[in-house]
Amino acid sequence: MKRIHGRATAVCLLAALILGLTALYAVRWALHGDEWAGFPSNGDAFLSGRIRAGTVTDRDGEILYSVRDGEGHWSEDETLRVSSLHIVGDRNGFIGTGAMFNYAQIILGYDPVNGLYSRNGEGGVLHMSVDADAQRAAWEALDGRRGAVTVVDYVTGEIVCCVSSPSFDPEDPPEIAADDTSGVYLNRPLSVTYTPGSVFKLVTLAAAIENIPDLFDRDFHCSGSTDIGGGTVTCTRAHGDMKIEDALADSCNCTFAGLALELGGETLKTYAERFGLTQRQEVDSMRTAAGRFDAAPDGSLDLGWSGAGQYKDLVNPAAMARFVSAIANRGEAAKLTFIRDDARTGAEYERILAEDTAERIADMMEYAVERTYGAEKFPGLKLCAKSGTAEVGTEKPNAWFVGFVRDRTRPYAFAVCLENAGFGVAQAGPVANEVLQALVGQ
Ligand SMILES: [Zn+2]
The missing domain is CATH 3.40.710.10 (DD-peptidase/beta-lactamase superfamily)
Known part of the structure; x- marks a missing residue:
């Protein structure tokens, strides 16, 4: 009887530990899940440093960058591409202020219930505050x-x-030289x-x-x-x-x-x-x-x-x-x-x-x-x-x-x-x- 009581206590402690850790994970997931999902090493979110889904627009909805069929495309307007490079980001991820990294959760359409998988599979839309004409x-x-x-x-x-x-x-x-x-x-x-x-x-x-x-x-x-x-x-x-x-x-x-x-x-x-x-x-x-x-x-x-x-x-x-x-x-x-x-x-x-x-x-x-x-x-x-x-x-x-x-x-x-x-x-x-x-x- 003493032994059974001892085992029951151990099982209860173990169960409590599992529950506690699960709760801790849930809290951390709620707090940081968007960061985990939007982290550049997450293969579901990024491929070769480029974001795999979503759209970035200017304040009026003009597209600055969008992913279609798994391929990322910048605006069709060359002047807008060049002028917005430093706020949207480049192909290699060398530009640290690009939206692709800094706003990845919004662009990917992350939410805590569905994670990265938006219902239509197209990711989310980031409406940037910048004006394309400006x-x-x-x-x-x-x-x-x-x-x-x-x-x-x-x-x-x-x-x-x-x-x-x-x-x-x-x-x-x-080609940009290393000593540029x-x-x-x-x-x-x-x-x-x-x-x-x-x-x-x-x-x-x-x-x-x-x-x-x-x-x-x-x-x-x-x-x-x-x-x-x-x-x-x-x-x-x-x-x-x-x-x-x-x-x-x-x-x-x-x-x-x-x-x-x-x-x-x-x-x-x-x-x-x-x-x-x-x-x-x-x-x-x-x-x-x-x-x-x-x-x-x-x-x-x-x-x-x-x-x-x-x-x-x-x-x-x-x-x-x-x-x-x-x-x-x-x-x-x-x-x-x-x-x-x-x-x-x-x-x-x-x-x-x-x-x-x-x-x-x-x-x-x-x-x-x-x-x-x-x-x-x-x-x-x-x-x-x-x-x-x-x-x-x-x-x-x-x-x-x-x-x-x-x-x-x-x-x-x-x-x-x-x-x-x-x-x-x-x-x-x-x-x-x-x-x-x-x-x-x-
Ligand atoms: Zn003077």
């Missing part, structure tokens, strides 16, 4: 120049345009950082608005250069007497270097961090490259230049677009996503600017377009913008143009950066205009 317009406007074009819907956080150059046709991939230095596999909007130059003056301006009480009453003067810390900060010309609005519109280095010295490196660093420019930003399951701001010593020439976006300053284009989107959205940055939100209700926001600070900066960016950049160059758009011409050593400068349409029915914030292209607004301004016209013309 993708094409950005690629054509880049016209072979290297760089990054990012446009964000500042109300929803949806990325409506994400183009990286150089690129290639995934249906006809070229062009970074053709990099999705520049997400994965690189650039010296920001004068677009960083928006950060210095925000810090100045919140820390210098008489900023808007002050008279500034620029004689074309100013001596700081044993060196010289220069402007392209003598800007003369001005208020802060004109200092931004003229992008006066002397004024902004002076503000940087007054604010101090630690204050500027705090603002760069608050605006998300020095950290990685989440884009669904991906992360952007982290930017950089080093607080230079008080009174130094380096500190002056750091407030004008030079010195060691670096920013990521998508993070810059997010910062500008917060200026556009009364201080709140919507979380970035590549997935179309059909209900337009799912955005998460982070307040990174006080509302009145955001509105004052927006007013000044609108004034800069009217006074300096030329509103007529952006027809039909109520544009707010800031240009940047970022010195990068001996090569031609990087050309930046960032801003937004001040109209919540066309809520587009953008960051355009062309590498070694020359003067900011002259080079990057027309690219921004072409993409915005493609978006608002629909």
